[in-house]
Amino acid sequence: MTAQPGSDFEAAPGAAAPLPLEGALRLLLVDDHPLFREALASAIALAFPKAALHEADGIRAACEILGQNPAIDLTLLDLSMQGVTGFEGLTTIRARFPRVPILIVSGVTEPRVMQEALRHGAAGFVPKAVDKATLTRAISEVLGGALFMPPDLAAAPPAARGSDKAPIAERVARLTPQQMRVLGMIRQGKLNKQIAYELQVGDSTVKAHVSEILRKLEVISRTQIVIETAYLDFDQTAGF
Structure with a gap:
């Protein structure tokens, strides 16, 4: 699959080269927009050529795939899908499959929502408009056991990220x-x-x-x- 010019994941100047991985990487993409899943899958395939990609258009389908494929390494999840309110999808997957890290890929860019997603168990958060280099970095860092936030938010002083x-x-x-x-x-x-x-x-x-x-x-x-x-x-x- 090839991302169309002008898509959210169009290559950015200075984008990182594909990162080598030990063994096959297994990812699950969960989003109810087929065109976005296609663009996301294309971006991932460029960064991780050996990755095995599974796709789901909703939380129920995602849980079925995770149940059938316990070796999946990472789930990339959209928060805003039909039939899902707030963090319901995130908490449902976390409760049933706690060992699979979840990277939120969302059109929402409010810092408060990003922080709440981490509090609800997400391992990272990237806006849908990020470039391939940032997406690749997010996937790599989460797979390495770290949390990932957009650089501009991560660099903000603590007071800007909430004082609670x-x-x-x-x-x-x-x-x-x-x-x-x-x-x-x-x-x-x-x-x-x-x-x-x-x-x-x-x-x-x-x-x-x-x-x-x-x-x-x-x-x-x-x-x-x-x-x-x-x-x-x-x-x-x-x-x-």
């Missing part, structure tokens, strides 16, 4: 015991593979934990985790 954050100690208290262990290792500068080895779990499990830690702490990077928890009495908070 709970104190860091309260946010850390939301973590499960295993997530607390992973958080401690992140603070020590350990990589995902090192964490997986020490916990004797798979890399994908560690990535899922890291994504949940980022979401629950309401930050977008490992660096922010270290900064925000730097002055926290971690041993006391963790109950060690």
Whole structure:
């Protein structure tokens, strides 16, 4: 499939080259507009030539595909679809398939909506009007276990992104015991593979934990985790 000139995913000057991946990448595109799915699929195929793409025109179809294909690596989801209100689609997929990260690809660009999407379990958010380079970066970062927000919003001062954050100690208290262990290792500068080895779990499990830690702490990077928890009495908070 080929994106039409002038489409949302038309190549931008300086667009990133396709990124090599280990093994086949499996993606699910969920959007009720066939032309947009076609443009999105075309953009992904250029960036990730070996990717296997599944498509769904609604949440029910998406859940059926995810149930039949447990090895899917990432779901790209539109928030605004017929029969879906607010974050219903996102929360439905998250509840049934919690280990599959979800990247929101939406025409909505309000910072408040983006932040709420992350709070409801999304692993990232990109507007539909982004260029291929940004889309590629978003997919790569989410697959790497990070959260992704548009650069202009991510670079904004904390006050511009909302001042309703709970104190860091309260946010850390939301973590499960295993997530607390992973958080401690992140603070020590350990990589995902090192964490997986020490916990004797798979890399994908560690990535899922890291994504949940980022979401629950309401930050977008490992660096922010270290900064925000730097002055926290971690041993006391963790109950060690």
